[in-house]
Amino acid sequence: MRFETAYAPVAEPSPWWLKGLAILMAILTAFMVLGSISAIASPIILDRLLPDNYEDIEPYPSEGSDEEKDEWEENSVFWDELVEYYDDMIGLVGIQGIHSAILAFVGLLSTIVLWKEQRELGIKLVGSWIAINFLGGAVLFWMFTRIGVIPDFTTNSEEIEVIDPSIIEDLTLAIGWGQLVFCNALFLAILALVSAKSKPEIISRE
Template sequence: MNSTLEAPYIPEEVSPWWLKGLAIFMALMSIFMLLSVASGVLTPIFIDRLMPEDFEEIEPYPEDGTDEEKAEWNENNEFWDDMVEYMDEMMEVMKFQAVHSGILAIIGLFSVPVLWRGNRDLGIKLVGAWIGVNLLGGMGLMWILTRSGLLMPEFATGRGGEEWGSSAELMESITLVTSWAQIIVCNICFLGILGLVASKSKPPTRLISAADVPPQS
């Protein structure tokens, strides 16, 4: 009787470049976050030094001007005060964004060597935490902008939005929906990338047939 030997199943090796590719992606994102930190720290400093707080530093009050010139100056002065107040509030938002970006940069930079060395479980957890922090930070930023009215400031639409009417509310709604959609879509893409890498880098399991199991004595 002829007997045939069946070759044992050898699982295909997982390419290490799935994790290495994710490490490169996280390195690029970390660089972007570090640039965001630098922008959030340096921009308020430059604005504070270069932007005058008093409109008279730009255009002196027309003491000897006509009533029309004085009225125009007062209107421009009110506009300037509104813009300065808006910029001050935006600088606080940029500080929040700098802190948020700093946390993301730390997590991202820590995940790069972990992923590059092939530590799959810890690397995926770190990237998952990065995505969670990114989502929460984006939601927090939108809450601040919406609560403080910074999405559509008064100086851009006229005081109270009377000059724009319903258009101001429409533009604010469009901006709000677009911003939330951007946050959701970006984080879904990040989750998709993480899910793909997690699936492709999963260690293969070797199937054992009953013939491979030694008999019990």
């Protein structure tokens, strides 16, 4: 027995809503791949540019005056603190590289699925990408603030004049968290728009 309903689906929505989102995800994925490559290359480059010991840059003036020796010691302490700060940053960059690699993988999957117009799975993958991007970004930014926006030696040195560190840190926090929330809110808005526009409509039969 056949039953007829008073409702029937209209023509399918434009496939370019899903394909457009696929293109956006492909672009974002490319940036994530570049981020992963940068995270791998940065430690190698810095290891070559930053010697561990200040003596590799300037030999100790064993035959110099007391003033020259004192100046060398100060520079050596400054250099050790600089290297320690960048070592902490390199560790953070490594974690950021892993985060970017995960985003690149999920982004690639979502790009393929969306381009094939598999709407439900594609929307879920993009939603997962946004969640990973936001949560991972929040953790990374928190770790960055724990290391320090400004190296300690710049705030403790009497010879280096800088703006009040608290102002710089507060400004960095405001910009960082604001950017994180704004960008992911924008991604969510785009996802919601595509989800609504790509959903088949149902109309009643006249």
